[in-house]
Amino acid sequence: MKEQTYTVAAREALDEEMARDPRIFVMGEGIGKRGGNFNTTLGLYEKYGPLRLCDTPIAERGFIGLAVGAAMSGSIPVIDFMMVDFILDAMGEIINQMAKMQYMSSGRLRMPMVLRGCIGIGGAAATHHSGSYYSTFSNIPGLRVIVPTTPADVKGMFRTALRGNDPVIMLEHKNLLSNKGLVPEEDYTTPFGQARIARAGKHVTAVGVALTVQKCVQAAEVLAKQGIEVEVIDPRSTSPLDIATILQSVKKTGRLMIVDDAFEPCGFGAEVSAQVGAYGFDDLDAPIRRLSGAFAPTPYSPPLEQEIVPSVETITKALYDLVKE
């Protein structure tokens, strides 16, 4: 094991996979010599050159559409989009083309490609740099949506994405990028659709996504002092979703709260509740609760911004209340 930041672990996965497989290339703004806005490709241009670290104009729809054609024809493109908000212009290419291409070609075309970049509210980034959208993408058949939270997971899951055949959207919460963690030395992969128990507990189950996994763990630490043991589950991918692990946990705890930063209506929490309601109804001792980002564009000013996302305090209180219900 070695200690690495999230960013470095992801970059190492990319570097090693690019060395293994000449079909992989990266496209994005400033990902060449500059090494990426978030250092995602630092040092790779010198190693792999301009054709494999391809700097693009500010044309997200264009280069994502191009990458679709590249995947269709035998390359493995990685789109480094900085902030997920920037690829909304490419939704048609993502949903109508990238996600549906294998189906439309009745399985004859493979679509190995990765769209990766940041999500998340924080740092007064305001509403065009704070999107999450994992629920939106998870609503689309044909896409894999992964939300790794630890350095070890981002490395293992990025590898899985680059060795797979389906289009993957890898969303990296910006407040996790400098987190450090232990990463195995060996060549490992982390499968999609397998949740991780971030902390074991027996009184209540908390399912987080991206940064809220960390916040749920922090809330669990507070509650542990009061004798409440929270089981925190990190689904790691929202599509496919490992509902089995969540159901197992609810069987034990009887109580479920889903905590996520994204918009609540028709969202991730709604999906988890529907499935647990359908398949784990008899195990529930209380109604399923959700704690989500406010249903509003993200405000800029720090006091406003803090108001609209679940915090460790609000999560702690909500979990406490749920246990007492």
Place this chain on the structure above:
Amino acid sequence: MEKDTGLLLYRNMLLIRMSEERLAQSRQAGLVHGACHTYVGEEAVATGVCAHLNQDDMVFSTHRGHGHALAKGVSPFEVMAELYGRETGCSHGRGGSMHLFKPEVGLMGTSGIVGPCILQAAGAGYTFKLLGKPNVAVAFFGDGASNNGAFHEGVNLAAIYKLPVLFVCENNLYATEVPASYSSGNPDIYQRAIGYGIPGVKVDGNDAWEMFLAAGEAVRRARAGEGPTLIEAKTYRTRAHSEGMRDVGYRTQEEVEAWKARDPIKMLRDRLLSDHTVDEDDIDNIHNDVTARVTDDHQRAADSPWPKGSDALSHVYFEGA
């Protein structure tokens, strides 16, 4: 003109024409379950371009894609069976007219969305460059598509990376019923190439030989690593935008008749006969062959089995090894 080339162009145009006339009848008979945009009048474009392509060159097409599919080597049987919704169709009944796929012969898809084919062709060009392959990619699209952002972004990306791509704009003067002169600041689309620093060529899209020559040069450039070319083929569709749609009120009968008089198949035939490249027998033989082929393919398509409902969820994700 060489006899072989002349006859090849003639045969392929006729195959497209007769297949689509059959499809139009089939639609009236209820065999076609969805949309059917014919290419009647525009056959010279796909035929002239695809005559230069190998099987591993790639074509990315539009909603008006039967001609591109047939010219790239998909059989009339597979195209018809697809429109008839059958398992034997080139997309196993998943797609219909606007989702014809046969990557085995380089037909990378027709599309229900106007524009993305331009970007995808650039992407295939990128693959060829990345992997050092000698191939070219072709995007066929309409005048209407040329006003979509995909055109600007795709052509510019292909230009800056010098990708082996042909952008073939089939300017048939209308997008559905909207005149190109209304929706384009400059309806001479080939002139936009200047803005991207690549060659832009205007071609009589009803003249198969002219198309063949222009495409030949663009393919040569692409294979030589000299980058993309924008070809604007001035042409015309003589049937309605889509089968079964009304076709009045936006263009005059005189205009339609004037273009029918410039029918690309007739134009090539006259030329081949008048310069004695071929004789009437050659032409008759092709007509007999193509008629028999299309009749037979239609019958086999109409007799083909339906897909199984239980297969509807396969291929959403990768399933193979």
